[in-house]
Amino acid sequence: MAEVPFxxxxxxxxxxxxxxAKKLSVHFDIHLLKEIVEENPFLGKFYDDIEEWSFQTEMFFLCNRFKQLEDIETKYLNNNKAVIADYHISKNMIFSKRTLKADKFVKYEKIYQILTSDMPVPNMMIYLHASLDTVLERIQKRGRDIEQNIKPSYLAQLMQDYEDYMNEFEILHPEIPVIRINGDETDFVRHQDDLERIIDQVDRKLNDVVATKQ
Structure with a gap:
């Protein structure tokens, strides 16, 4: 039986x-799953004082992402309907390792493992990366009030955490294709040619995914 693209x-x-995610969802006519961000009541406080508000912030994200994935599995994947998400739930561990104190991280990790042990796992990853200057420019352009107090030093650390995570992910999950896109060289919002190149890459990988287990 073929795998359902996720x-x-x-x-x-x-x-x-x-x-x-929006552009690929439209092109391939598959369901879009968007993470809940601005609805997090702790996020503004978190960027003002990371140490004080990190546990509350991460727990809110974890519980909401768990519920989203639970619904996605029931309503879409189990009914052979493809899904594209603008996040992977493992990002919770990337952020929590960076922001939580050791004692709280131990508690958080236990809850994370319990909640995600039987969650659906993506069978394709797209990893967007860029320089700090590019990311800061894009954050400024989109103008979310809650993000204006993000410290460049925190963002730089987070970007390195992502790079380390993705390098490890490719080693631990060789069966899951990863498409890496350099945001310094690619602007799929303003340049249709860049978007079409990404679509071509995704299309090739999708053909491999749907052929799996046939």
Whole structure:
């Protein structure tokens, strides 16, 4: 039986995950799953004082993403309907390792493992990355009030965390194709040619995914 395509797009804050997910969702006519961000009541406080508000922020994200994936599995994947998401739930571990104190991280990790042990896993990853200057410029352009207090030093650390995570992901999950897109060289929002190149890459990988287990 062929696998149902489940694509996840990942990368640091402001890199363009949602914009790309929307465009690919329309092109391939598959369901779009968008993560809940601005609805998090702790996020503004988090960017003002990371240490004070990190646990509350990460727990909100974890619980909401768990519920979203649970619904996606029931309503779409189990009914042979493809999905593209602008996040991978494992991003919770990327952020929590960076922001939580050791004692709280231990508690958080236990909850994370319990909630995600039987969650659906993407069978394709798209990883967007760019320089710090490019990411800061895009954050400024989209103008979310809650993101204006993000410290460049925190963002730089987070970007390195993502790079380390994706390098490890490709080693641990060789069966899951990863498409890497350099945001310094690619602007799929303003340039149709860039978008079409990404679509071609995704199309080739999708053919491999749907052929799996046939």
């Amino acid at each position: 694509i996840a797009i990942e990368g640091p804050i402001g890199i363009g995950k949602t914009s790309l």
